[in-house]
Amino acid sequence: xxxxxxxxxxxxxxxxxxxxxxxxxxxxxxxxxxxxxxxxxxxxxxxxxxxxxxxxxxxxxxxxxxxxxxxxxxxxxxxxxxxxxxxxxxxxxxxxxxxxxxxxxxxxxxxxxxxxxxxxxxxxxxxxxxxxxxxxxxxxxxxxxxxxxxxxxxxxxxxxxxxxxxxx
Amino acid sequence: xxxxxxxxxxxxxxxxxxxxxxxxxxxxxxxxxxxxxxxxxxxxxxxxxxxxxxxxxxxxxxxxxxxxxxxxxxxxxxxxxxxxxxxxxxxxxxxxxxxxxxxxxxxxxxxxxxxxxxxxxxxxxxxxxxxxxxxxxxxxxxxxxxxxxxxxxxxx
Numbered sequence: 001x002x003x004x005x006x007x008x009x010x011x012x013x014x015x016x017x018x019x020x021x022x023x024x025x026x027x028x029x030x031x032x033x034x035x036x037x038x039x040x041x042x043x044x045x046x047x048x049x050x051x052x053x054x055x056x057x058x059x060x061x062x063x064x065x066x067x068x069x070x071x072x073x074x075x076x077x078x079x080x081x082x083x084x085x086x087x088x089x090x091x092x093x094x095x096x097x098x099x100x101x102x103x104x105x106x107x108x109x110x111x112x113x114x115x116x117x118x119x120x121x122x123x124x125x126x127x128x129x130x131x132x133x134x135x136x137x138x139x140x141x142x143x144x145x146x147x148x149x150x151x152x153x154x155x156x157x158x159x160x161x162x163x164x165x166x167x168x
Numbered sequence: 169x170x171x172x173x174x175x176x177x178x179x180x181x182x183x184x185x186x187x188x189x190x191x192x193x194x195x196x197x198x199x200x201x202x203x204x205x206x207x208x209x210x211x212x213x214x215x216x217x218x219x220x221x222x223x224x225x226x227x228x229x230x231x232x233x234x235x236x237x238x239x240x241x242x243x244x245x246x247x248x249x250x251x252x253x254x255x256x257x258x259x260x261x262x263x264x265x266x267x268x269x270x271x272x273x274x275x276x277x278x279x280x281x282x283x284x285x286x287x288x289x290x291x292x293x294x295x296x297x298x299x300x301x302x303x304x305x306x307x308x309x310x311x312x313x314x315x316x317x318x319x320x321x322x323x324x
Contacts (some may be wrong), residue, residue, distance in 0.1 A: 031319045035207075037200065038315065042208020046237070055233040059225050067222045071215070153204070154197035161193050 007091035019089040026089055033082035040075030041149055043068050051142030053134045061134065097165050099158035106155060110148035117141040173257040182254035192255060199248040203315065205241030209234045210280075210311050213288060217304035219297075231288045238280075265320035272313035279310055 010016055019025055049055040050064050087094050094100050134142075158164055176182055185191040212234045215221045222230060253260055260266045287295055287303040 027323055031316065034200070034203075034319055035312075035315050037204045038207020038211060041204035042206075042211055044208075045204055046208050046212055046234075049233075049237070055236065056230070058229040058233075059222070063222065063224065071211075071221065150201060153200050154194070157197040157200055158193050163189055 003095065004092065007095050010088065010091040016088050016091065019085060026086075029082050029085045029089075033079065033086060036075055036078045036082065037153070040072060040079050041153070043072050043075065044145065044149060047072070048142040048145045051134060051138045052146070053139060061138070093165070094159065097159055099155045099161075099164050103152055103155035103159065106148050106151040110145060110152060113141060113144045113148065117145075170261060173261040176250075176254040176257035179254055181251055182257060185251060185255035192252070195248050195251050199245060199252060202241045202244035202248060205237055206245055207311070207315070209238035209241060210307065213238075214304040214308050217288070217300045219301075227288060227292055242277075260321070263321055263324050265317045265324050269314055269317040269321065272310055272317055276307070276310035276314055279306060 011020075019029075046056065047065055047068050050057075050059065050061055056064060185195065212221070213231055216223075216225070216227060216230055284303050284307050287300055
């Protein structure tokens with residue numbers, strides 16, 4: 001299969017090998033990946049809680065979304081970069097892992113949701129700026145985001161476990 | 169403390185998690201989700217204290233809901249953390265990263281619910297900018313310590 005061949009080729013590159021065999025670099029990248037969860041997912045959860053109307057109802061939704069984005073985006077960039085490096089270190093074993101495959105699907109869902117959300121909802125949030133309940137579209141966007149990211153975290157954690165890897 | 173660790177290790181929870189394939193990773197996932205909740209709430213309030221986000225929003229409005237998220241997240245983390253600990257309590261007893269984490273956690277909790285709490289809840293005009301920034305910096309430092317040493321447990 002071509003995808004597996006590409007992964008095998010990637011695994012043989014110097015970058016992949018040195019990262020995989022490093023004493024400190026790999027655990028360091030892994031630690032950054034996990035701890036950036038606070039910055040990226042923590043603030044995303046706060047934003048989603050506002051979108052669903054569960055919490056932060058006193059804060060204007062538009063302002064909250066606009067002010068948190070500049071922190072969430074770099075957080076996502078760090079997540080994506082460190083995540084890519086972790087994949088680079090073990091491409092073949094990762095891509096064949098069930099949990100990683102599930103994680104990719106959930107990431108796609110979360111990504112599509114984030115891409116669609118601004119067009120449908122964020123364009124006119126002025127009228128639900130404060131106390132009034134958010135429109136249904138915002139609640140759905142927030143709910144989908146919360147559910148998808150919860151799954152991404154769980155699937156991500158499971159990648160570390162061997163028993164989920166299909167025996168080849 | 170060693171007796172406590174032994175008791176945890178031999179408890180039904182400890183036994184069950186140790187002998188199950190799925191339990192440890194799933195509880196770990198829950199622990200990580202709690203991390204996001206706690207980390208997000210801590211960041212939200214501290215970045216606001218530093219004046220880096222949402223400067224136009226009253227601190228009290230932000231803090232009220234952030235504290236609910238923090239306490240909810242802490243309950244999730246402490247509960248799932250206790251389960252994880254129970255499954256390998258005797259190993260954790262001698263783990264230096266785990267010990268560091270518990271020290272940082274105690275300090276972070278103490279600071280958050282005493283000095284930090286007072287800074288957040290006093291009248292914004294009456295607390296100097298330096299005090300607010302200092303409280304935010306100490307809080308961020310202590311919670312980072314908990315997170316970093318927590319991740320390090322797996323490396324020792």
